[in-house]
Amino acid sequence: MPELETRIREWKRSLAIALGSSGEIxxxxxxxxxxxxxxxxxxxxxxxxxxxxxxxxxGRPADLAAEYARAVPPARWWPISICRTLLVLLFVYFIWxxxxxxxxxxxxxxxxxxxxxxxxxxxxxxxxxxLGICYVGCxxxxxxxxxxxxxxxxxxxxxxxxxxxxLLLGMGLGGVWAHDRWGxxxxxxxxxxxxxxxxxxxxxxxxxxWTVPRKQHLWVLLSVVAISVSVWGWFGPSxxxxxxHSYGLNTTLLYLVVVCTAVPLMxxxxxxxxxxxxxxxxx
Amino acid sequence: MMGMKLPKDLxxxxxxxxxxxxxxxxxxxxxxxxxRVRDLSGGEIEWTDGMLYPVLHRLEAQGLVRSRWxxxxxxxxxxxxxxxxxxxxxxxEQKEQxxxxxxxxxxxxxxxHA
Numbered sequence: 001m002p003e004l005e006t007r008i009r010e011w012k013r014s015l016a017i018a019l020g021s022s023g024e025i026x027x028x029x030x031x032x033x034x035x036x037x038x039x040x041x042x043x044x045x046x047x048x049x050x051x052x053x054x055x056x057x058x059g060r061p062a063d064l065a066a067e068y069a070r071a072v073p074p075a076r077w078w079p080i081s082i083c084r085t086l087l088v089l090l091f092v093y094f095i096w097x098x099x100x101x102x103x104x105x106x107x108x109x110x111x112x113x114x115x116x117x118x119x120x121x122x123x124x125x126x127x128x129x130x131l132g133i134c135y136v137g138c139x140x141x142x143x144x145x146x147x148x149x150x151x152x153x154x155x156x157x158x159x160x161x162x163x164x165x166x167l168l169l170g171m172g173l174g175g176v177w178a179h180d181r182w183g184x185x186x187x188x189x190x191x192x193x194x195x196x197x198x199x200x201x202x203x204x205x206x207x208x209x210w211t212v213p214r215k216q217h218l219w220v221l222l223s224v225v226a227i228s229v230s231v232w233g234w235f236g237p238s239x240x241x242x243x244x245h246s247y248g249l250n251t252t253l254l255y256l257v258v259v260c261t262a263v264p265l266m267x268x269x270x271x272x273x274x275x276x277x278x279x280x281x282x283x
Numbered sequence: 284m285m286g287m288k289l290p291k292d293l294x295x296x297x298x299x300x301x302x303x304x305x306x307x308x309x310x311x312x313x314x315x316x317x318x319r320v321r322d323l324s325g326g327e328i329e330w331t332d333g334m335l336y337p338v339l340h341r342l343e344a345q346g347l348v349r350s351r352w353x354x355x356x357x358x359x360x361x362x363x364x365x366x367x368x369x370x371x372x373x374x375x376e377q378k379e380q381x382x383x384x385x386x387x388x389x390x391x392x393x394x395x396h397a
Contacts, residue, residue: 024352028313028336028362035314035359036332059333071337073344 004047008033011055016275017217018061019068019146033058062214068146069213075147079134080155087127094119110180114173118195121166122230125202128159129227129264132220136271140278153216156223157209163226164202167195194233201229217271224268231260289328297328298338300381303366303374306348310365313339339364347373 012030019025033054040050058064095116102112135152138144144152171192175185186192205226208219235257289297305316313335320328342348347370355361366374 024362025336025340027360029333031360031362032314032332032336038357057332059331064333064337067334067337068340071341071344 004037004051007048007051011051011061013274015061015064016143018065018214023142023145025068025146029058029064065214069150072146072150074150074154075145077144077148077151079131080151083127083130083134087123087130091120091123108177110173110177114170114177116170117166117173118170118234121163121170121195121202122198122234124159124163124166125198125226125230128156128163128202128205128223129225129230131156131159132224132226132271133264133267135220136224136267139271139275140273141276143275149216152220153209153213156220157206160202160206160209160223160226164199164206167199167202171195171199190237191233194237198226198229198233201226221268221271224264224271227264228261231257294328294330295334298330298334299342300374300377301328302335302338302342303347303370303377306364306366306370307374310363312361312363314361316364342370346370 008030011033012026015029016026033051036054036057037047037050040053041047045053059067099112099116101107102115103109131152135144174192178187179185205219205222208215208222212219235253238253239257301320302316305311305319311319313332316339317330317332317335320330339348339350343350343364346367348364349367350362350364352360352362
């Protein structure tokens with residue numbers, strides 16, 4: 001019955017995507033499914049019909065994932081702590097180096113706060129992307145457990161919401177500063193538009209994580225792309241902007257933008273592969 | 284009572300005491316637990332098969348049941364569950380709580396204990 005086995009494999013794969021797990025849970029559910037298929041075939045059902053009936057009795061993968069999500073408490077996932085610590089250290093360094101001097105006599109506090117808020121917003125965006133990359137890495141070798149997925153979902157929600165709020169604050173402060181200085185808050189500057197696009201990206205992801213949490217795998221992959229969006233929003237305008245934010249264009253920046261655009265997109269595409277794809281399968 | 288289906292909330296609320304009580308009888312695995320509940324209730328407690336496993340998972344995380352993998356006679360891997368000491372204590376509490384509900388309702392409805 002090779003066709004039956006193919007259908008069971010496909011079912012297991014969709015279950016793995018919904019549950020984010022390739023471990024014991026899948027084995028247990030598969031064992032249950034096979035028991036039910038055996039019972040139904042012994043009762044005279046055709047194998048295909050037995051599989052369809054057994055799948056229906058077990059429930060849709062998304063519903064199963066929702067049941068498990070309610071049953072499993074959040075569990076610690078080390079990349080959350082490591083990436084957070086790394087970014088907080090980088091942010092503190094940035095504040096010390098570039099923001100603190102702005103509070104000295106003659107510095108423009110509003111402008112400095114605008115820069116700090118925007119940098120913190122983008123840093124939160126990079127945090128989201130880094131977590132997504134770690135998730136995809138695990139996905140390809142050994143997907144993280146349900147409890148860890150719950151922690152990741154919560155963290156991504158907070159980080160995306162934080163990124164959106166900080167970028168909004170930064171844009172607001174920048175607008176006030178620009179209005180005081182030039183009489184208009186918005187200049188249609190490429191970097192302003194880039195920040196606005198990033199803000200919309202993070203806001204959309206926050207809304208999706210809140211309203212459709214069962215599609216978490218998709219939102220995590222889009223979180224990886226957040227790195228590309230942040231890099232384009234932050235550094236991209238320097239490549240062609242001739243206005244307010246046209247500082248800092250150099251070859252290193254060009255490479256940075258190209259690499260930070262291509263790599264996350266590739267990682268997000270890898271996340272579309274079946275779970276455990278890079279793990280050596282037992283024969 | 285024939286053909287009566289229990290509401291979802293009541294099915295969910297009774298899942299833990301039912302699972303713990305069944306495991307009090309001895310070690311068992313998911314498929315059998317579902318069949319036993321169906322048989323004992325005369326088909327009136329109809330669990331979706333997928334509902335049981337998250338409950339077992341949670342009970343295991345809470346330390347109320349423990350599990351082990353074994354291979355059936357047909358060569359299929361099965362995860363067997365057994366009641367832990369904490370599970371026995373939790374079941375005793377559940378019995379008391381459900382007895383309170385049962386006794387109260389029985390008095391209210393003017394029925395006598397069987």
